[in-house]
Amino acid sequence: xxxxxxxxxxxxxxxxxxxxxxxxxxxxxxxxxxxxxxxxxxxxxxxxxxxxxxxxxxxxxxxxxxxxxxxxxxxxxxxxxxxxxxxxxxxxxxxxxxxxxxxxxxxxxxxxxxxxxxxxxxxxxxxxxxxxxxxxxxxxxxxxxxxxxxxxxxxxxxxxxxxxxxxxxxxxxxxxxxxxxxxxxxxxxxxxxxxxxxxxxxxxxxxxxxxxxxxxxxxxxxxxxxxxxxxxxxxxxxxxxxxxxxxxxxxxxxx
Numbered sequence: 001x002x003x004x005x006x007x008x009x010x011x012x013x014x015x016x017x018x019x020x021x022x023x024x025x026x027x028x029x030x031x032x033x034x035x036x037x038x039x040x041x042x043x044x045x046x047x048x049x050x051x052x053x054x055x056x057x058x059x060x061x062x063x064x065x066x067x068x069x070x071x072x073x074x075x076x077x078x079x080x081x082x083x084x085x086x087x088x089x090x091x092x093x094x095x096x097x098x099x100x101x102x103x104x105x106x107x108x109x110x111x112x113x114x115x116x117x118x119x120x121x122x123x124x125x126x127x128x129x130x131x132x133x134x135x136x137x138x139x140x141x142x143x144x145x146x147x148x149x150x151x152x153x154x155x156x157x158x159x160x161x162x163x164x165x166x167x168x169x170x171x172x173x174x175x176x177x178x179x180x181x182x183x184x185x186x187x188x189x190x191x192x193x194x195x196x197x198x199x200x201x202x203x204x205x206x207x208x209x210x211x212x213x214x215x216x217x218x219x220x221x222x223x224x225x226x227x228x229x230x231x232x233x234x235x236x237x238x239x240x241x242x243x244x245x246x247x248x249x250x251x252x253x254x255x
Contacts, residue, residue, distance in 0.1 A: 001105065001114045001130070004061055005079060009103045009117055010128075012055045016048045016085060016101040017119045020092070044092055045069050048085030048101060056081065063105075068202040068232050079105050080230060082113070084202040086121075088176030097122035102178035104205035111227045116206030118178045127182040129206075129213035135185050144216035144242035145187040152190035152246065155180045157198060177238070181207030184240045185214035191241040195221050195254065200232050208240070217244045223251050 049069045056065055062077040068084055081103060086092055088099030100120050106113040117128040127142075129135040135142050153170045157177075172189070174180050177199055183189040185207075208218045208226060218226045221237040228236050241247045 001079075002061075005063065005105055006115050006130070008055065008059050008061060008063065009081060009105055009115055012052045012081065012083070013101050013103045013117045013119050013126075015051050015055065017121045017124070019051060020044060020048060020086065020101075020121055021124075045085050045089060049083065052081065052083050052085065052103075066202065066230050066232065068200060071232055072230070079107060079114075082106055082202055082205040082230065084178060084206075087118075087178045087203060088174075091175050092121070096175070098174055098179060099176050100179045102202070102206045104209065106205060106230065109227055109229055110201060110205060110208060113205050113209045116209040118182050118206050118210065120179055127185065127207075127210050129185075129210040131209065131213070133213070135210045135214035137182075137186055142186040142214050144185055144211070144214045146215070146243055148243050148246055149190060153188075155183070155189045155192045157194040157196070177203040178207040181211050181218070181240055184216055184242060185211045187242050190243070191246055191250070192238065193250065194238045197235045197237050199236055199238055201228055201230055201234065202232055204228075204236070204238065211240050216240060216242050217247055219247050219251070221251065221254060223248070 049067050062075055064075050064077045064080040065073040066080050066082050084102040087102050092099040100118050102118045104113050104116040114131045119126050127137050151169045155172045155174050180192045184192050211218050218240040220226050228234055239247050239250055
């Protein structure tokens with residue numbers, strides 16, 4: 001895709017990460033309204049989103065913006081920047097060092113995503129992928145391991161229909177989907193599970209591309225390869241893994 005679009009996405013992600021990293025988290029936890037996705041907007045989210053809007057307006061490229069706080073902004077572009085300004089806001093405002101900025105570039109649907117970048121703001125670790133060109137962590141190629149450990153490590157968003165056999169394994173619940181997907185891509189986590197329809201395109205666009213470009217798999221709990229519209233009001237379930245067989249084992253138990 002156009003290298004200038006990739007540069008714009010990287011500029012947005014890095015500018016947000018650098019700004020938020022230096023801010024007083026106590027000040028940023030204040031609620032200032034309700035976002036386009038229907039959830040409360042905190043000052044930290046609004047500050048990050050404002051950076052993205054400014055960068056897009058300054059750019060000569062015609063590119064739209066879809067963000068969980070402001071919704072869709074039409075700048076007459078073929079491509080859309082899909083932004084989660086702060087993924088893991090609760091972690092951020094409580095001082096838990098696991099939250100990210102997630103930026104993707106696509107057209108009409110999740111499957112159209114052509115580029116994605118996820119930055120772990122506290123650490124600066126940067127995951128990115130371009131469609132057809134692989135996935136990377138800090139400029140080093142990452143490939144999802146295809147073996148299944150004897151006791152897999154799951155990251156789970158808890159709900160009432162989690163398969164019981166998972167509880168015989170190692171479980172984490174980390175609170176930032178884009179980062180959890182990125183950890184699946186590199187094999188640090190074997191499977192990320194959200195069985196309820198909770199996650200949005202802004203949570204998933206960059207991370208899903210990173211998983212798939214690393215050789216991993218992302219489905220919903222109906223057993224379909226994950227796809228969805230560019231719409232922040234639409235929500236979905238997710239099961240992502242380094243190994244497709246693990247996904248279908250979970251789906252079989254759920255059904």
